Amino acid sequence: MIHSPMVSQPTASLVPVADGVFAWIGRGGDSNAGVIDTPTGLIVIDAQQTAAQGKSFRQFVEHELQKPVRRLINTHFHLDHVAGNVAFSDVATIAHERTVQTLHDTLGVPSDSGWEVSDSITKLKLFFGFNIEDLLATDDVGSAWFMNRVSGPGYDNISICPPTESFADRYALQAGKDIVRCEYWGAAHCDGDLVVHLPRAKVVFLGDLLFVGRFPWFGDCDLEGWVERLDRVLQMDVETVIPGHGPPSTLREVAVFRDLLLETHLAVRSAVRRGLSEDATVAEVVLPQFASMPRYDAWMPFNLRATYRMLRAA
Ligand SMILES: [Zn+2]
Numbered sequence: 001m002i003h004s005p006m007v008s009q010p011t012a013s014l015v016p017v018a019d020g021v022f023a024w025i026g027r028g029g030d031s032n033a034g035v036i037d038t039p040t041g042l043i044v045i046d047a048q049q050t051a052a053q054g055k056s057f058r059q060f061v062e063h064e065l066q067k068p069v070r071r072l073i074n075t076h077f078h079l080d081h082v083a084g085n086v087a088f089s090d091v092a093t094i095a096h097e098r099t100v101q102t103l104h105d106t107l108g109v110p111s112d113s114g115w116e117v118s119d120s121i122t123k124l125k126l127f128f129g130f131n132i133e134d135l136l137a138t139d140d141v142g143s144a145w146f147m148n149r150v151s152g153p154g155y156d157n158i159s160i161c162p163p164t165e166s167f168a169d170r171y172a173l174q175a176g177k178d179i180v181r182c183e184y185w186g187a188a189h190c191d192g193d194l195v196v197h198l199p200r201a202k203v204v205f206l207g208d209l210l211f212v213g214r215f216p217w218f219g220d221c222d223l224e225g226w227v228e229r230l231d232r233v234l235q236m237d238v239e240t241v242i243p244g245h246g247p248p249s250t251l252r253e254v255a256v257f258r259d260l261l262l263e264t265h266l267a268v269r270s271a272v273r274r275g276l277s278e279d280a281t282v283a284e285v286v287l288p289q290f291a292s293m294p295r296y297d298a299w300m301p302f303n304l305r306a307t308y309r310m311l312r313a314a
Helices: 051-065 079-088 097-107 120-128 132-136 140-149 223-233 251-273 278-284 296-313
Strands: 012-018 021-026 033-038 041-045 069-073 092-096 115-117 158-160 165-167 170-175 178-184 194-198 203-205 240-242
Touching: 012 051, 012 240, 021 051, 033 051, 033 170, 041 051, 051 069, 051 079, 069 079, 079 120, 079 158, 092 097, 097 115, 097 120, 097 165, 115 120, 120 132, 120 140, 132 140, 132 296, 140 296, 165 170, 223 251, 240 251, 251 278, 251 296, 278 296
Parallel strands: 041 069, 069 092, 092 165, 203 240
Antiparallel strands: 012 021, 021 033, 033 041, 115 158, 170 178, 178 194, 194 203
């Protein structure tokens, strides 16, 4: 495929994963997106984490595939997947109704151009979950990274275009010979995660239900629900699995990631049942087989605290 030097160098790369199906893989583990080439235009899955990245993504794929984008699907509401929606403001955008509800509950009634978000705590909640303030209060040193993450060019003031269509359980789009099945299986990584499945191509886009090559952030996830959703993914007839972060993968990576989540859950549950304090749990629980992953050291304590609090509250 040839692309013109007129199109600016994007921060991600377009990887073909099946006939007419592409993954847009973020650089260095940044958020991914997807593209489905249909006879009537392109269906895009997720919109990148800034307006500029969304714009360069769209320009690149429309130029490369010589078709306009006709639909955008948001896999969930986290800003690293929806902040680029503004680059698709003329396109019908589909999300789960809980995704839309969460954005409305957090940001209020949108103006004609959508929502403007400049408050750091609101941005952190929409990036990392609604328990972020409680978690960061436990670690002044660790918090600095998070404040930095939502500051600076592209993040000071974030415009978000609301999804224009929503659904409760499933939604299907025709894509030539294939069908794009968007399904909601319940709360997991957040509430509103979509599984976007192309049965003929045997491809599934999992959004942040799957992280590959990087330790995950738990935030306010439903950990048991997340494991259950991945158990269901493992039953699917698919050859390619596109994670929310990381390279194109297979069910093998899904199984490994499901084990990471389950082992954390079981270890923290055991600590809670033995009456360990939260600090003692953070000191005790380690996952040696995952400890070399990027962000393990920084994020594991927060993940343990989030899991401990979730299990104590249950
Ligand atoms: Zn996410």
